[in-house]
Amino acid sequence: MQANELLDVVFRWAHLIAGIMWIGNSMLFNWLDRNLIAPPADPAHRLSQGKVFMVHSGAFYEVEKKLLEPGQLPDQLHWFKWQNFLTWLTGICLLVVVYYLNDAAFLIDPSVRAMSQAEAIGLSVGTLVAAWLAYDLVWTTVGRRTPALATALSFALLFGAAYGFTLLFSGRAAYVQTGVMIGTLMTGNVWMRILPSQKELIAATRAGQEQDATLSLRAKQRSIHNNYLTFPLLFIMISNHFPSTYGHHLNWLVLAALMIGGAGVRHFMNVRYAGKAWLFPALAMAVIGLAGTMIVTRIREAPAVTIEGEVGFARASEIIQARCAACHSAQNSDPQFPVAPGNIVFDTPERIGAMAARIKDRAVVNKTMPFLNRTQMTDAERAELGKWVDGGAKLR
Ligand code: HEC
Structure with missing residues (x-):
């Protein structure tokens, strides 16, 4: 086994493990949030946001979501941030090993666009940084006043970037670059927006003050974005197995259909806990995503050449x-x-x-x-x- 392949194995394996821990945690917390039994309305439960009882591995778990009395911070507080960071870091390592090294052979497709290794890597890194700056700017400016407009802009940014990547890179790399971009936005959300708000919460509790509710709401907003991005990202992580998606001449459109379908399924899994109908709408979104894929991948390019007679x-x-x-x-x-x-x-x-x-x-x-x-x-x-x-x- 060559060093390159060995590194590929190590980072891919670690990436998968960290990713399962991160997304698994985030889905568990989502589930917890939506299954809380409301607390009794008495002063003793003033800070409680609800409780949930579970059974797992031979015992019961009683979990309460609450704010703490000022000064009541426990000695041991568990954070959930390294799972995300490790997923992102191993993902970037994988990007380097598979797509940047070896003359960027997997990244560049001369029939899409000829370029040097340095140019290709520069474009890949540059667009990742630009994507975070643009997305964060949209939500720190427009998003404060008109979230609907910010959402529309974010969609345009996402699909525009995915389309742009298919004009720059090989099909499989364009998909992966879109995935790395989504993962980078999610990691930026965790480290630059959600964690600082949690730190504020802790500082306020420690200092005996109320927490600033707008900070908490903004963190929640980014958390929701991450929630919707998980399913599309998970598809991109396995997309390399499906050449009829990334290899199609309208590969960006196939990706758009799958991202919309994936996020749609996630949406109905979210509203499930609000007591809304979810199973059929979620299945419908899956069908829409897959049907879109089937339809688009059937659009064939006109054959460049026709062959007369039999070929033996x-x-x-x-x-x-x-x-x-x-x-x-x-x-x-x-x-x-x-x-x-x-x-x-x-x-x-x-x-x-x-x-x-x-x-x-x-x-x-x-x-x-x-x-x-x-x-x-x-x-x-x-x-x-x-x-x-x-x-x-x-x-x-
Ligand atoms: C420069 C090296 C190279 C050449 C030349 C090459 N392949 Fe491949 N082939 C690969 C690599 C790398 C993979 C694994 C990655 C992938 O599936 O895209 C692969 C995988 C495959 C697979 C298995 C994956 C699947 O989809 O089932 C098939 C089939 C295949 N190649 C067919 C061909 C055919 C047919 C040709 C000639 C027309 C060809 N290859 C020429 C490198 C090459």
């Missing part, structure tokens, strides 16, 4: 040996992929035949293979391969 196996195999074998054989010649990715090798007719449907998907429909077209496959060759598969992928 001899020709298909010739193309595959010329354009795919560098990375998909027992002895790869591509230095970046010494071992065949995904264990996919095209060394025998049977192996080629067994993969025919995937070959068509990756090399003809989505054109996500050869990897960033490193072996310079032509449109005519793609059309020929497609014709061979459509003709029954015969092995003679």
